[in-house]
Amino acid sequence: MILVAIVAALLEEYTAAVARAVERLLSAAAPRRILPRRVRFLVLHSLPFAAPPAAVPPPPPSSSPADPLQW
Secondary structure, eight states: OOHHHHHHHHHHHHHHHHHHHHHHHHHTTTTTOOOOOHHHHHHHHHHHOOOOOOOOOOOOOOOOSSSSOOO
């Protein structure tokens, strides 16, 4: 299970690095008109940027009596 987590983290880092490299490459190609604008737009908007998952806030502390089943 730990190995799966490590591989997932490595793949996430790799994906982010490749996305940054492609973005930099296509941004550098813009002034030289190597690729048409529409192609650059489609590629840049289809890059999978890895964003950290949104953290779920913990539930608020309950002010109920000692018995959690009693409402």
